[in-house]
Amino acid sequence: MEPYDAILLVSFGGPEAPDEVMPFLRRVTAGRGIPDERLAEVGEHYYHFGGRSPINDQNRALLVALRAELDARGEDVPVLWGNRNSAPFITDALRDGYAAGLRRVVAVTTSAYSSYSSCRQYRENLAAAVAELAEEGIEVAVDKIGPYAPRPGFGAANLERLLESMRALDGAPDEEIALLFVTHSIPTAMDETSGPGDGDGDLYQRQHLALASSLTEESNRRLGRDLTGELVFCSRSGPPSQPWLEPDVNDRIEELARDGVRTVVLAPIGFVSDHMEVVYDLDTEAAETAEKVGVRLVRVPTVGTLPTFVRDLVDAVEERAAEARGEAVPDFPGRMPAVCAPGCCPNLRAARPALCGRD
Numbered sequence: 001m002e003p004y005d006a007i008l009l010v011s012f013g014g015p016e017a018p019d020e021v022m023p024f025l026r027r028v029t030a031g032r033g034i035p036d037e038r039l040a041e042v043g044e045h046y047y048h049f050g051g052r053s054p055i056n057d058q059n060r061a062l063l064v065a066l067r068a069e070l071d072a073r074g075e076d077v078p079v080l081w082g083n084r085n086s087a088p089f090i091t092d093a094l095r096d097g098y099a100a101g102l103r104r105v106v107a108v109t110t111s112a113y114s115s116y117s118s119c120r121q122y123r124e125n126l127a128a129a130v131a132e133l134a135e136e137g138i139e140v141a142v143d144k145i146g147p148y149a150p151r152p153g154f155g156a157a158n159l160e161r162l163l164e165s166m167r168a169l170d171g172a173p174d175e176e177i178a179l180l181f182v183t184h185s186i187p188t189a190m191d192e193t194s195g196p197g198d199g200d201g202d203l204y205q206r207q208h209l210a211l212a213s214s215l216t217e218e219s220n221r222r223l224g225r226d227l228t229g230e231l232v233f234c235s236r237s238g239p240p241s242q243p244w245l246e247p248d249v250n251d252r253i254e255e256l257a258r259d260g261v262r263t264v265v266l267a268p269i270g271f272v273s274d275h276m277e278v279v280y281d282l283d284t285e286a287a288e289t290a291e292k293v294g295v296r297l298v299r300v301p302t303v304g305t306l307p308t309f310v311r312d313l314v315d316a317v318e319e320r321a322a323e324a325r326g327e328a329v330p331d332f333p334g335r336m337p338a339v340c341a342p343g344c345c346p347n348l349r350a351a352r353p354a355l356c357g358r359d
C-alpha cells in the first residue's frame with residue numbers, strides 16, 4: 001500500500017459498561033451546550049442496553065472484514081483502530097503503531113458524509129493526536145480518504161440492503177408504503193456551512209438527497225414500484241431554540257399514518273453500522289411511534305460488514321494510496337477530494353488545527 005504502512009480506522013466510540021456511560025457522554029458533549037436533561041435522557045438509552053453500545057463490537061467486526069479483504073488482495077498492511085470518544089483512543093492507536101514501526105498512515109472514518117461532525121471534527125481529532133505525540137518525540141504522518149457517501153460502491157451496498165428489505169414487503173400496494181431514508185440531524189447552521197465553500201453549502205443534506213434519490217429510482221426499477229423516497233432525521237439534540245434539520249422521523253411517521261400509509265420502510269443511509277442511534281432512536285423510539293399509530297415499520301439494516309461495502313472501503317484506500325503516489329484515480333459524480341479545501345465544513349465554535357486539508 002505504498003506510501004502507507006498502516007490503515008487507521010477512526011470511529012466515534014461508545015461505552016461498554018454502565019460506569020463508562022457518563023464519562024463517555026461528558027467527552028462527547030464537552031463544551032457543546034447540550035442541556036443536562038438531554039444528557040440524562042441519552043444516558044438512559046445506553047442503560048436500557050446494559051450500558052453497552054454495540055458500536056465498538058461492530059468496529060471490531062469491520063476490522064476483521066477489512067483484514068480478510070486486504071489479505072485476499074495480497075495486501076499485508078496492518079489496520080489500526082482509534083476512537084474519538086472511548087478507548088481505544090486515536091492517540092494510543094497511533095503511539096502503538098509507531099512502536100511497531102509504522103510512520104505513515106491513511107485514515108478511514110466510519111462517517112461517510114461531509115459536515116463538521118462527520119468530517120472536520122475527525123480531522124481535528126487527528127491533528128490533536130499527532131500534536132500530542134509530537135510532544136513525546138513521536139512523528140507520524142496521517143492522510144485520510146475523502147467522504148465516501150458519493151462513491152458508487154457505497155450506493156451499491158446501500159441498494160443491496162434496501163432491496164433485501166423491500167423484497168419482503170409482499171404484495172403491499174405502493175399507496176400504502178412510505179420509503180424514508182434517515183440520517184443524524186445536525187444544526188441547520190452546520191448543514192448550511194458543510195462542504196468546501198465553493199458551491200451552495202448544504203453538502204451534508206445534498207449528499208444524502210443524491211443517494212436517496214438514486215436508491216429510490218433503482219429500487220423502483222428493480223421491483224417495479226413507483227415509490228417517492230424522502231429524507232428524514234433522527235437523534236436531534238441541542239437546545240430547542242437552535243434549529244436542526246427536519247422533519248424528525250417520529251413526526252413524519254405520525255403524519256404518514258394519518259395519510260393512510262400502512263408500512264414505513266426506514267433506510268438509515270446516514271450510518272454505517274447498527275449502533276446506538278439506530279438500535280435506540282430507530283428500533284426503539286421510532287418503532288414505538290409506528291406501533292402507536294398502527295404502522296408496520298420495516299427497518300433496513302445498515303451496510304455494516306456487507307462485502308460490497310468492505311470492498312469499496314478498501315478500493316477507496318487503494319485509490320488514496322495511488323493518489324499519494326501521483327497516479328490518476330477514477331472520477332464519479334460528487335467525488336470528494338481526499339485533501340479538504342481551506343475552510344471546508346468549518347468549526348463554528350472555535351478555529352482548531354485540522355489534518356488532511358489545505359488549511
Ligand SMILES: CC1=C(CCC(=O)O)c2cc3nc(cc4[nH]c(cc5[nH]c(cc1n2)c(C)c5CCC(=O)O)c(CCC(=O)O)c4C)C(CCC(=O)O)=C3C
Nearest residue numbers: 012014028042053055110111117118184186237275276277
Ligand atoms: C452527523 C453525526 C453523526 C454521523 C456520523 C458519525 O458517525 O460520526 C453522529 C454519529 C454518532 N453520534 C453518536 C452519539 C452521540 N451524538 C451526540 C451528539 C451529536 N451528534 C451530532 C452529529 C452526528 N453524530 C451532533 C451535531 C451532536 C450534537 C453535539 C455535538 O456537536 O457533538 C451525543 C450527545 C448526546 C445527544 O444525543 O444529544 C451522543 C451520545 C454515536 C455513537 C452511537 C453509539 O454509542 O453506538 C454516533 C455513531
Ligand SMILES: [Fe+2]
Nearest residue numbers: 117184235277
Ligand atoms: Fe451524534
